[in-house]
Amino acid sequence: MTHGFSGRGGFDADRDQAPRAQLPPNEGEVLRGEGLRGGRPLVRYPVPTHAAGPGPGPGPGSGRGRAQRSARRRRNGRRIGVALFCLSLIAVGTVLWRAQGLVTGVVASLVLTFVYVLIEEFQRKDDPSDADRAPGRPAEMWPAHVDPYPPRPAPGRPYPQHPVHGGPHHLVPRASVPVSPPVSPHAAQSEQPSPPSPPSPPLPPSPPSVPDRPARGPDWPRPEVRLPEPLPAAPSPPRLHRKSKTSALPWRLPAAPAPPAMTADAATVGDLEVRAASLIGPGHRSDPTHAGPRQDAYRLGRDGRSAHLIVAVADGMSDSAHADVAAAVAVSALVNTVRQRLDEGDGPRTLDTGQVFLEAAQQVYAAAEQRGWSDEDVRTVALAAVLPTRPDADGGRTLWLARVGDPSGWYRGSDRWKPLFGAKKGGFDHGKLRHFLPHTPQQAESRRIEVGRGGVLALTTDGVGDALAQLPVAAGWFHRQWARPVTAHDLLLHIGYEAQQRNDDRTAVLVWWAPSGEPR
Known part of the structure; x- marks a missing residue:
């Protein structure tokens, strides 16, 4: 069986041809493969459809998009580093070859190459994404204890309550979510379909929201403000003699x-x-x-x-x-x-x-x-x-x-x-x-x-x-x-x-x- 990632936010499998975006929240496909460190399972998670931007592929604010951008930056940085190192190696070797001879230039180039390899190895060890990523697997596949794409509610709706822990899904650690045992790809074709799982218990009702103050309307209580009485018109100047035109x-x-x-x-x-x-x-x-x-x-x-x-x-x-x-x-x-x-x-x-x-x-x-x-x-x-x-x-x-x-x-x-x-x-x-x-x-x-x-x-x-x-x-x-x-x-x-x-x-x-x- 082959697995491919769908640009519309789900995984297509030859087994059921169903998009993984339809799976319940916090459930993903558990995979095991050679080369995993510590034998930890890897879970392939669907990209939430509500996080997707217009057009195919995840939106700019989704977790997969952030992971891809981070990986792209690391690759570009290493390419630039290799290019700069090669230029430096050529320049140093040429200068020493003309000044000290061919042997000195070759030795200096080997020393610089050895230093660069050591630095690159230390950087790989300090990069957690390289340590946790399985060889030959796409960047979207992460260990089960890491949830790079937490489920998000639709705009304007609160996070759903978890049926076990009682808190929002995005606050529940991945280690607390039960993961199905790994299934061999060849055995999955011969097994009979399992009976449907019992429905999950209903979510506890969320407490009614209490506004900080009553909504404004015709009955909105307003403090009584007494405005001063209008001042009478100013009197005219006194007339002390005959009228003046x-x-x-x-x-x-x-x-x-x-x-x-x-x-x-x-x-x-x-x-x-x-x-x-x-x-x-x-x-x-x-x-x-x-x-x-x-x-x-x-x-x-x-x-x-x-x-x-x-x-x-x-x-x-x-x-x-x-x-x-x-x-x-x-x-x-x-x-x-x-x-x-x-x-x-x-x-x-x-x-x-x-x-x-x-x-x-x-x-x-x-x-x-x-x-x-x-x-x-x-x-x-x-x-x-x-x-x-x-x-x-x-x-x-x-x-x-x-x-x-x-x-x-x-x-x-x-x-x-x-x-x-x-x-x-x-x-x-x-x-x-x-x-x-x-x-x-x-x-x-x-x-x-x-x-x-x-x-x-x-x-x-x-x-x-x-x-x-x-x-x-x-x-x-x-x-x-x-x-x-x-x-x-x-x-x-x-x-x-x-x-x-x-x-x-x-x-x-x-x-x-x-x-x-x-x-x-």
Whole structure:
């Protein structure tokens, strides 16, 4: 009887012409032959059909495919080794023959040949596949204690339970599977067919799979999540005068990149509550052809010991080409200069107003020169203030305020706002300014004000200061609204008020310390 391996995953025999792939799992044809080491039986196993790839022969992931690839690699490696050895032998023999003579070349070649044979013999002894493979047998035939092709279930199905050991087939060692006694090929033809073997006991039922969590569906328990209630629509800005048509126009973007059209801050320093906001005016934001940037700016700071709050407010002049840059540089220069003076030991009573504004003017001029602009392109007015963060021993405070131009400071009294600088604007040329940075820093004026245990201070540009000075309704409304600290976005909403012919940028910095009091 002859045996041949079928490329479709089974063995064809002249005896029954049945493919071995139909045998039950873990059963194979037991063969014995001459030359087996230790007399161990060899079992020929079928390649599982589910491991086969498309077309004839085993798939790339089957055990037979892996064995064939491993054997092919070993053969290729030995061929390469033999070729390299022959080349080396020829090269060494030629060199020694020309240098030392023919006898020396032959002896060296024999020594190298002997070394190569020894190395090859040791490699054969260390290779378990050569030690366990029977001579003249194909590479698919392995000892009974080795299972190179463990049975695999169909994709998506679990491994079957073994009827004896109770575990999956692929985890049962080959030595524990009973093997039929060897049968001579000649006796197999004369023997009568044996009666059918009794059916194997049924497999124990596998425990039902329990999912880690219930399947998602309409009854999937979800934690109750309470979403916050929708916020009401933001209120409109207050109307403090007749309706303004400019305020109703859509906002436009300036031609060149510019700072934000609005900004706001909130802070607590010592026992002071600070709120600040700046907003572009309708005149700059609504022009469809010449929309410009916000030309107001403010800056907050403190000294190194947090003993004083430093505030600066600036309003760039609209007829200046780069008023927004001038205002931003001015407030930064004023806060940094005052902070340096306070850290050096000065206080609100000893600050040199002229020197502070002179250094700020120099920085504004330097910023223009660095960008190639003239000093007429960076004109701005500015105001600076210093407030102690803690009261004196008697409960009072000494405030320092200084300005060049028309920014205003206001103190909230019991029934109205009190201006801290000069008289309000008037006359036909009330909008004309004679003093500004960087041209006339020496014209800066300052005041030192003693206040009691409580009060509210407002530092504003003319977009808010003019409303306090010229619109009684606005002054009364701001007096009520700013009696206590407000949020930063509320302050931004307040200074966005609507009033006819009030189209300038608006900036306000408010400072609260305890209930209202009167300046002394």
